Amino acid sequence: MSPFNNDLEVPDGWGFVQTIDRRDFLKLTTTGLLVMFFVEPLMGRGSLELPQGGRGGGTPADLNAFLHIGADGRVTCLVGKVELGQGAMTSLPQLAAEELDVPLSAVDIVMGDTDVCPFDSGTFGSLSIRQFGPVLRRAAAEAKGVLLEMAAEKLQVPVTDLAVEAGTVVHKTDRAKRVTYGQLTEGKRIERRLEGRPALEPVSAFTIAGKTAPRRDALEKVTGKAKYAGDIVPTGALHARIVRPPAHGAVLATLDTSAAEKVPGVRVVRDRDLVAVLHAHRDEADKALGLVKATYTPSASTLTDATIFDHLVKTAPAGDTPFRGGDLAAGEKLATSVFSETYRKGYVAHAAMETHSAVAAVENGKVTVWAGTQTPFPLKSQVAAALGLTADKVRVITPYVGGGFGGKSASQQGVEAARLAMAAGVPVRVVWSREEEFYFDTFDPAAVHTIRSGIDAAKKIVFWDLVAVGSGSRGVEHIYDIPNHRTVVRGGWNGNPAGMHPFGIGPWRAPGANANAWARESQIDVMAAKAGMDPVEFRLHNLADARMRRVLEAAVKAFGWTPKPGPSGRGLGVACGIDAGTYAVNMAQVHVNKATGHIQVVRLLSVQDMGVVVNPEGAAQQTEGCLTMGLGYSLAEEVHFKNGELIDSNFDTYQLPRFSWVPKIETVLLESPNLAAQGAGEPAIVPMGAVLANAVFDAIGVRVHQLPMTPARVLAAMKA
Amino acid sequence: MKTVSFTLNGKPTRVTTDENRLLLWVLRDDLGLTGTKFGCGQASCGSCTVVINSDAVRACATAVGDVEGKTVTTIEGVATDGRLHPLQDAFIKHAAFQCGFCTSGMIMGAYAKLLKDPKTPPAEVLKELEDHLCRCGAHVRIVDAVTTAAAAMKGGAR
Numbered sequence: 001m002s003p004f005n006n007d008l009e010v011p012d013g014w015g016f017v018q019t020i021d022r023r024d025f026l027k028l029t030t031t032g033l034l035v036m037f038f039v040e041p042l043m044g045r046g047s048l049e050l051p052q053g054g055r056g057g058g059t060p061a062d063l064n065a066f067l068h069i070g071a072d073g074r075v076t077c078l079v080g081k082v083e084l085g086q087g088a089m090t091s092l093p094q095l096a097a098e099e100l101d102v103p104l105s106a107v108d109i110v111m112g113d114t115d116v117c118p119f120d121s122g123t124f125g126s127l128s129i130r131q132f133g134p135v136l137r138r139a140a141a142e143a144k145g146v147l148l149e150m151a152a153e154k155l156q157v158p159v160t161d162l163a164v165e166a167g168t169v170v171h172k173t174d175r176a177k178r179v180t181y182g183q184l185t186e187g188k189r190i191e192r193r194l195e196g197r198p199a200l201e202p203v204s205a206f207t208i209a210g211k212t213a214p215r216r217d218a219l220e221k222v223t224g225k226a227k228y229a230g231d232i233v234p235t236g237a238l239h240a241r242i243v244r245p246p247a248h249g250a251v252l253a254t255l256d257t258s259a260a261e262k263v264p265g266v267r268v269v270r271d272r273d274l275v276a277v278l279h280a281h282r283d284e285a286d287k288a289l290g291l292v293k294a295t296y297t298p299s300a301s302t303l304t305d306a307t308i309f310d311h312l313v314k315t316a317p318a319g320d321t322p323f324r325g326g327d328l329a330a331g332e333k334l335a336t337s338v339f340s341e342t343y344r345k346g347y348v349a350h351a352a353m354e355t356h357s358a359v360a361a362v363e364n365g366k367v368t369v370w371a372g373t374q375t376p377f378p379l380k381s382q383v384a385a386a387l388g389l390t391a392d393k394v395r396v397i398t399p400y401v402g403g404g405f406g407g408k409s410a411s412q413q414g415v416e417a418a419r420l421a422m423a424a425g426v427p428v429r430v431v432w433s434r435e436e437e438f439y440f441d442t443f444d445p446a447a448v449h450t451i452r453s454g455i456d457a458a459k460k461i462v463f464w465d466l467v468a469v470g471s472g473s474r475g476v477e478h479i480y481d482i483p484n485h486r487t488v489v490r491g492g493w494n495g496n497p498a499g500m501h502p503f504g505i506g507p508w509r510a511p512g513a514n515a516n517a518w519a520r521e522s523q524i525d526v527m528a529a530k531a532g533m534d535p536v537e538f539r540l541h542n543l544a545d546a547r548m549r550r551v552l553e554a555a556v557k558a559f560g561w562t563p564k565p566g567p568s569g570r571g572l573g574v575a576c577g578i579d580a581g582t583y584a585v586n587m588a589q590v591h592v593n594k595a596t597g598h599i600q601v602v603r604l605l606s607v608q609d610m611g612v613v614v615n616p617e618g619a620a621q622q623t624e625g626c627l628t629m630g631l632g633y634s635l636a637e638e639v640h641f642k643n644g645e646l647i648d649s650n651f652d653t654y655q656l657p658r659f660s661w662v663p664k665i666e667t668v669l670l671e672s673p674n675l676a677a678q679g680a681g682e683p684a685i686v687p688m689g690a691v692l693a694n695a696v697f698d699a700i701g702v703r704v705h706q707l708p709m710t711p712a713r714v715l716a717a718m719k720a
Numbered sequence: 721m722k723t724v725s726f727t728l729n730g731k732p733t734r735v736t737t738d739e740n741r742l743l744l745w746v747l748r749d750d751l752g753l754t755g756t757k758f759g760c761g762q763a764s765c766g767s768c769t770v771v772i773n774s775d776a777v778r779a780c781a782t783a784v785g786d787v788e789g790k791t792v793t794t795i796e797g798v799a800t801d802g803r804l805h806p807l808q809d810a811f812i813k814h815a816a817f818q819c820g821f822c823t824s825g826m827i828m829g830a831y832a833k834l835l836k837d838p839k840t841p842p843a844e845v846l847k848e849l850e851d852h853l854c855r856c857g858a859h860v861r862i863v864d865a866v867t868t869a870a871a872a873m874k875g876g877a878r
């Protein structure tokens with residue numbers, strides 16, 4: 001039966017607190033207990049940065065509060081992270097409820113509102129729980145300490161005699177002595193700064209966190225009530241469609257908007273390089289855009305998705321050598337078999353189902369931008385810079401985000417909406433078309449890996465020499481027990497020479513680690529096959545890392561893996577990866593149609609050690625998402641292009657995983673109580689390319705050296 | 721300009737507009753029903769799926785004039801009399817979504833199948849969803865949700 005009442009009201013503790021509907025939100029926080037944030041010691045390196053120039057607006061005391069307890073006893077978490085589908089809006093309140101000893105339903109959460117939430121550099125890197133979780137827990141523990149002290153004073157008893165039960169402070173023996181959190185904070189304004197390190201509840205004592213909680217976004221998402229940026233409609237808002245070039249590197253030569261201007265209801269707006277047609281209805285704006293006549297000088301780029309690999313090797317910087325040890329030449333002398341292989345992978349799109357969307361409105365000199373973004377605070381700075389405003393004159397509000405995967409770390413659409421709203425004098429909605437989404441996407445970069453490696457007579461890996469071009473250093477380290485090794489990384493996210501990539505690249509779920517694991521774990525299998533060893537046994541034979549051995553052994557058990565050297569004809573594959581502090585092993589079974597080259601995945605297993613698991617159901621969802629998304633880049637996803645022009649710019653040609661591709665998925669999260677919570681949103685996708693390539697090899701004895709493993713590539717590899 | 725009359729989520733509705741305009745944007749921009757999502761604009765993602773009479777249809781490729789005299793159901797109209805539809809219950813129960821952007825379309829696609837025949841086997845319902853994309857990879861849970869809902873409806877739940 002439905003857990004909801006007859007009006008389908010969103011129950012307490014569900015959904016978002018939509019702060020814009022509560023102009024009194026700041027008023028709300030003028031009484032009650034606020035726990036403020038103190039930067040350095042709590043945050044550690046690289047997690048949350050110092051607020052840049054403050055958040056402006058609001059009263060100074062409201063800056064940086066990330067927990068509020070009101071007179072009604074309700075707890076509000078104020079979190080700069082955003083809800084992308086990863087479930088942070090469900091799991092973060094679990095942590096607060098846990099530390100404060102209040103029911104989960106008494107906790108609200110506000111996310112991604114730059115006027116209300118403390119600064120946050122962005123929602124990426126599987127950090128929501130890993131790094132923000134401990135901060136929120138400390139804030140909650142601090143609040144509980146304060147409330148206990150206040151209760152002791154009010155009840156005239158020593159603090160040690162008190163305990164908290166569901167938001168009420170109760171005397172341990174004289175239970176008539178009690179006072180609620182709400183009664184304690186009522187009519188008062190209390191501020192606390194987080195400076196010390198309050199004792200945190202031991203993970204083993206968790207009663208709320210560590211258990212599955214229903215997703216707070218569930219009711220809104222299944223009833224169509226969930227608001228995404230493109231669903232926000234300020235009064236008088238117009239849709240904008242922006243005039244765009246046909247190819248990267250094409251330059252506008254002539255522009256004639258006169259035909260569009262004649263259409264009733266259409267406005268043409270220009271702000272320097274930005275030209276847009278505006279209309280109240282999106283489809284009419286689309287039509288008007290079609291009337292704009294623009295000509296361009298063609299792109300100078302001559303690159304294609306086929307020539308890009310040689311180009312990358314030619315243009316990538318000389319690079320760094322982040323890992324080296326032993327003596328390569330000496331290692332090679334010990335080798336009885338030497339392997340020299342090259343692995344390639346194309347550009348992959350983020351392709352979130354929600355295209356980049358933003359709505360901007362200007363009121364009394366202050367710009368509010370509702371944006372589907374992973375980075376509301378950086379977007380606020382970008383908008384301020386683009387409009388020449390001080391930061392306090394810009395507010396970014398992040399409603400539900402329809403998927404990010406790294407692609408919404410860049411939020412150009414928010415700046416576009418703000419510029420056009422300013423220029424037009426009316427609220428403006430910018431919802432990119434799917435074609436714009438592909439055009440401006442910051443793709444997962446194409447990559448080329450060359451690996452030379454060798455094993456000795458004892459089947460030990462004696463040397464490893466890897467050059468990774470394009471994919472950066474995340475997860476590039478070999479994880480095995482190899483005495484003589486060198487890892488060279490040429491090109492990554494920063495410092496690439498201009499023109500190395502013909503369009504934007506950027507972080508894509510576990511940035512670069514997918515390509516790095518694909519090459520490494522393929523090479524390990526190549527060696528295992530030559531050694532005549534089962535690929536799991538070969539890995540264990542060459543693996544010293546006890547944590548990875550445990551995960552691999554758990555995978556063997558969960559999968560029912562029986563050792564057999566490849567190719568065994570069974571179509572089984574294994575691959576390992578480390579990402580965001582989590583150790584992941586994937587196993588797969590595939591069928592390969594030798595006539596068509598089509599790969600059907602029939603079984604997938606993921607085993608992970610991710611430390612303490614805050615919301616097991618959420619972690620399982622993320623893992624399933626990783627494996628399913630991983631099918632895409634492994635089997636089909638690749639952006640085709642020619643001379644700066646994208647050949648794939650919508651889902652008619654760019655293939656995402658579908659129901660018929662998705663096999664049975666098993667997820668195992670190992671108990672790991674002594675390790676703090678690690679990332680859950682990315683690690684399981686990392687081994688996907690290799691686990692499938694290895695399974696294909698096991699099935700048909702043929703190795704595919706390029707992702708995605710399309711039917712044509714499988715057939716070509718069979719012929720080679 | 722033309723006045724198009726149809727039944728929308730059980731209510732008689734009239735819109736006066738160019739009848740060639742797209743149903744998706746009339747729903748979203750003129751009628752304020754934003755639960756129906758835009759994902760591709762070319763009938764290849766399923767995000768904008770609504771039910772016309774008892775067929776799942778891509779609103780991004782349907783002219784509003786085509787619904788004259790017909791019954792249109794959007795995600796906002798699936799729960800009736802203050803009660804969630806078994807599909808919505810099942811999507812919540814199985815957490816069959818992450819970002820939720822594909823969810824409206826997924827539910828509407830399955831809803832159409834089960835509306836035509838509440839005894840439709842889950843595998844048939846899923847065939848309908850083959851052309852619905854979900855980037856978050858919620859597929860295995862959507863399969864579970866559809867299976868649960870189909871079983872409930874076969875057992876007489878509405």
Ligand code: FES
Binds near residue numbers: 763779
């Ligand atoms: S928006 Fe209609 S099918 Fe994609």
Ligand code: FES
Binds near residue numbers: 403816823857
């Ligand atoms: S839940 Fe995000 S696209 Fe399906």
